[in-house]
Amino acid sequence: MADANVRTPSQLWIGLLLGVAALVCNLAFFLNPPVQGVIPWLSLVLAVAALLLGGAGLWRAFATSRPRRAKVVSSILALISLPLAALSVVAFFHSRAIPASSGAPHLGQKAPDFTLRDSNGQPLSLVQLFAAAPADPDVPTKAVLLIFYRGYW
Amino acid sequence: MSHDLCRKASYTFIFLSDPHAEVIRRYDLLHADGGPDGQDIARPAEFLVDTTGTVRWTNFTEDIRVRARADQMLAAAREIGR
Numbered sequence: 411m412a413d414a415n416v417r418t419p420s421q422l423w424i425g426l427l428l429g430v431a432a433l434v435c436n437l438a439f440f441l442n443p444p445v446q447g448v449i450p451w452l453s454l455v456l457a458v459a460a461l462l463l464g465g466a467g468l469w470r471a472f473a474t475s476r477p478r479r480a481k482v483v484s485s486i487l488a489l490i491s492l493p494l495a496a497l498s499v500v501a502f503f504h505s506r507a508i509p510a511s512s513g514a515p516h517l518g519q520k521a522p523d524f525t526l527r528d529s530n531g532q533p534l535s536l537v538q539l540f541a542a543a544p545a546d547p548d549v550p551t552k553a554v555l556l557i558f559y560r561g562y563w
Numbered sequence: 564m565s566h567d568l569c570r571k572a573s574y575t576f577i578f579l580s581d582p583h584a585e586v587i588r589r590y591d592l593l594h595a596d597g598g599p600d601g602q603d604i605a606r607p608a609e610f611l612v613d614t615t616g617t618v619r620w621t622n623f624t625e626d627i628r629v630r631a632r633a634d635q636m637l638a639a640a641r642e643i644g645r
Contacts, residue, residue: 439628450626505626508606513591517621521612524586526579529566534579540614542577553613553643555636558592558605560627 418480421467422487425460429494432456436501450502457498464491521556581605611639619643 432453439446464487471484515521525535534542539554569578587593587605594606609631611620620639622631 436628442632444632444634446629446632447626450628505628508597508625508627509592509594511591511606511608511623514608514623515590515610515618515621517618519618520616521610521618522586522589523616524589526581526586529569529578529580534577536612536616539577551614553611553619553640555640556610556612557631558587558590558608560594560597560604560607561599 415474416477416480418483418487419467419470421463421470422484422491425463425467425495426487426491428456428460428463429491429498432460432495432498436498450505453498454502457495457502460491460495461499464488464495609636611636611643613643 435449435453435456438449443449468484468488471481476484521536523536525533528534536554540551581587584593584603584605587603590608592605592608593603595603597604597606607624607627607630609620609622610618613619620636620642622635624630
């Protein structure tokens, strides 16, 4: 029977698992779930737990007397899981580092007029958009949805 | 977004291009250095504007990964359609 002090600390395996889970749960954005607002927080919690467990496991591996093999395995696990978890934490703060946009038009305010070119190179103003592409020619357009799209970064 | 790409993806809505981020600035939505190569791009934002030019619904995300869902936008549009 192997003594518990001979093996790699279990925190490192769990930490690796949580580090991978933190990264993988970001893939849920592509499934467009209704509660996508919780995904960043879930990812952060998993990543922080992975960092704490990884750190604790690494400390246990080296503070207590363990065979060389357990120390090597521990180091490798920590080397994978800690940067992985750190990446998710950095991604969390990076994704939220967006301008406040306090000057943007808010509810009840007038949307500033503009003219931009469409995919045919034709200039279109905000007012012209109402007449530009009615979904049903018999139903007058009542509103225009403006989406400021920037790709997925 | 080119005309051919829109047709291939069968998008029926209108794509407008703001290459110099003029309208993005006018709407105070500039995210300086936000692009993958450090370009000045827009922060994600959605506005529903009625025929009087009044903003009736907005969505400003706190996380660029979390965008307005189609069902949210359709629900807001239905409110105006009533």
